[in-house]
Amino acid sequence: MDHRTLQAWYAHRQGLLGNMEGLSNREVLARTGWSRSIGGAGPYLGLFARNRSSRKQIEADLAALEIAELPTARGCTYVLPKEEFSIGLSCGTKFIASTEVRTAKSLGVTEEEIENLKTKILDALMDGPQDPSGLKTLVGDASRNLGQEGKKKGLTTTMPLVLGLLQAEGKIIRKPLNGRLDSLRYAYARWGGGITLSTPEEAYSEFAKRFFKWIGPATLTEFAGIAGISNKGATAACEGLNLQPIDGTGLLLPASEHDAFHSFKAPKDPVYRLVCSVDGIVLHRWNIRPLLDEADYGQTMHSDGKTVEVGQSREIFHHAILASGRIVGFWEYDSEAGEIVRHLFIPTNSDVEAEINRVTEFARDQLGDVRSFSLDSPESRKPKLAALRAANG
Secondary structure (H helix, E strand, O other): OOHHHHHHHHHHHOOOOOOOOOOOHHHHHHHHOOEEOOOOOHHHHHHHHHHOOOHHHHHHHHHOOOEEEEEOHHHOEEEEEHHHHHHHHHHHHHHHHHOHHHHHHHOOOOHHHHHHHHHHHHHHOOOOOEOHHHHHHHHHHHOOEOHHHHHHOOOOEOHHHHHHHHHHOOOEEEEEOOOOOOOOOEEEEEOOOOOOOOOHHHHHHHHHHHHHHHHOOEOHHHHHHHHOOOHHHHHHHOHHHOEEEEOOOOEEEEHHHHHHHHHOOOOOOOOEEEEOOOOHHHHOOOOOHHHOOHHHOOOEEEEOOEEEEHHHOOOOOOEEEEEOOEEEEEEEEEOOOOEEEEEEOOOOOHHHHHHHHHHHHHHHHHHOOOOOOOOOOOOOOHHHHHHHHHHOO
């Protein structure tokens, strides 16, 4: 399979060839993978690119718990479909236990203190959701300040630690106060979802099955990276998949999927989609090289005041414009002007302009702004917008 066809296969698996329009948001996430949620517009953009879902429908599904924002792989927050809540949570439990709990105990926090605060929080949520300030009042001295030393270690009080543990255990759920995934304010509620956690080993085996369907063919190292486990752990998790190499690539795919892979035909005309910088097609693999043509390695991105060549990076620092899985440009949203500022690596055409216009309308009329992450803002985005405008001459 040539490079362009491989890119199109990845786009096909990721639902970015128009092949998932008509599916529900829950179905799209189950087929293409969990959507990274960092307080930005990523989940909205990802679903819109795949099934043209409205913001209203996404938020209705969130409220109905058809989908949910949960801590999972590597302890990171993703939006997951209902049938995978347990697997997702089970993939994340060890990260909170091995990092924040260790930090807390180094600051003198005891297991008894943690369990007491858990009980107090659950009791406080009996009458309904509470935001952090409300919870702090209700639990009183059960939550304590960890002083300057705690501040240095990124844990100012015991409250966020225990809230994280209760979320990882499936006992509470975090909900945006305004119902939006790009919100900065949350409340917590008891969760009677009947979540039964798996062992980490069972969870990673299930995660591996899904990973190679979402983004395969891939390498064990790529799976280990997204799962946050060692290569040895990744090998163990993949034991039952019968992974077979794709000739001449170093990539692996379950044997049962080789026929579909080798018979796949890329669309004759490119299918254009605009996705965020942490979209699944980029983040699941944590490697953008497969999505680039070598001729584009010298294209530049703007990040934290620096200019970075795309061929020297594993990630992208702008949102991406895809043509059947190939990155052919970058974009950012200028909320003041109500327009998308883009830089294309290819000559423009009516199809890519039509897709840019569709996403512009979605951003302007439904989202209002397109934050990359929680601290992104129209003001902080100005250097990126200037860099893209400069690249266009």
